[in-house]
Amino acid sequence: MDTRRNFLKGAIASGAAVSTVALAPAVGARETRPRPAEALGLLYDATLCVGCKACVSACKQANENPAEYSTADHLWDTPLDTSGYTFNLIKMYRNGSMETKDAEVNGYAFMKTSCMHCGDPSCVSACPVSAMTKDPVTGVVGYNADKCIGCRYCVAACPFGIPKYQYDSPTGRIGKCELCRHRHKDGQYSACAEVCPTGATLFGRTEDLLAEAKRRVAMKPGEVNTFPRGRLKSQAEKNAAAQGKVAQTTPKWRAEPDQSYETQAGKYVQHIYGDKEYGGTQVLKLSGVNFQKVGMPNLPPDAAAAMSETIQHTLYGNLIMPFAVLGAMSFIAKRNVKPDDTESDKEEA
Ligand code: SF4
Ligand code: SF4
Ligand code: SF4
Incomplete structure (x- = not known):
């Protein structure tokens, strides 16, 4: 159990760390697009x-x-x-x-x-x-x-x-x-x-x-x-x-x-x-x-589209969002598992 808890903690912590590292240089990366010359x-x-x-x-x-x-x-x-x-x-x-x-x-x-x-x-x-x-x-x-x-x-x-x-x-x-x-x-x-x-x-x-x-x-x-x-x-x-x-x-x-x-x-x-x-x-x-x-x-x-697209593409392009969501869902599911369930799991095993 400790092993699994440690895995989840590690997954969430690493997800957050990867998010921070990957987002930091990318936010603001896309420039606002100007009007076309013949607009x-x-x-x-x-x-x-x-x-x-x-x-x-x-x-x-x-x-x-x-x-x-x-x-x-x-x-x-x-x-x-x-x-x-x-x-x-x-x-x-x-x-x-x-x-x-x-x-x-x-x-x-x-x-x-x-x-x-x-x-x-x-x-x-x-x-x-x-x-x-x-x-x-x-x-x-x-x-x-x-x-x-x-x-x-x-x-x-x-x-x-x-x-x-x-x-x-x-x-x-x-x-x-x-x-x-x-x-x-x-x-x-x-x-x-x-x-x-x-x-x-x-x-x-x-x-x-x-x-x-x-x-x-x-x-x-x-x-x-x-x-x-x-x-x-x-x-x-x-x-x-x-x-x-x-x-x-x-x-x-x-x-x-x-x-x-x-x-x-x-x-x-x-x-x-x-x-x-x-x-x-x-x-x-x-x-x-x-x-x-x-x-x-x-x-x-600046257009909001420039900022929002940069964030979206960073999160989904680097699979940060799916990874973080999976980590969060696993963590919540884990918290909702009753001690009895764990015990019965052990007994069945
Ligand atoms: S059509 Fe009349 S209401 Fe419309 S912009 Fe021209 S002056 Fe104004
Ligand atoms: S008349 Fe044509 S250009 Fe003018 S507001 Fe309506 S859709 Fe737009
Ligand atoms: S964001 Fe709104 S105002 Fe701008 S082009 Fe789209 S519909 Fe028109």
């Missing part, structure tokens, strides 16, 4: 948003999602939050008398809620069957219902609370924005950006959107500036157009007239949300009100 995304500028919700309606149409009612008359699509059937929502910040737009005190403001298309997405990392994937070129985080087993790990992993499960569906699937990737093959971009009347939601390459965001935060409040609408064209496209040519893009976007217009710049918080948060996201946001006040989480510059 596509959105720039949402809350100072330009008028809260019309045309983008919410267009998103429903583009994704063939049903209306969700929150009023007794069931007349209007009035979702109160994103869901398995609502991938894009405009929420409202309210304070005091709500007199001034984009003012924190006695003001109101809007904020778009939809997938941020993270550079290093937790939902992709957490999915055990690769139903969530990140396109290596466009960086779009897509979902494959045929592979999904409904475990909802992606729901728990997302720091923005984006993937939502369709609980009422017998075949249950996840619903979330996929940047309208199904429209790209026809040269069409995100429906929300296409219909936005003010350019508050703008589609484009994330690098171009980031440059546009930097241009805006540098504007003087009240100064008249030009603001693009729809799809932000890259510098290569602008250069080609100046020479009367058409630049090659991937995907090949449909031609459309320039929709830029002039208006006064708002007063921006000097921060581009998504540039650094969580290792960088492909959807970027500008606001006149503190981002945490309008519902955006305060996140570190």
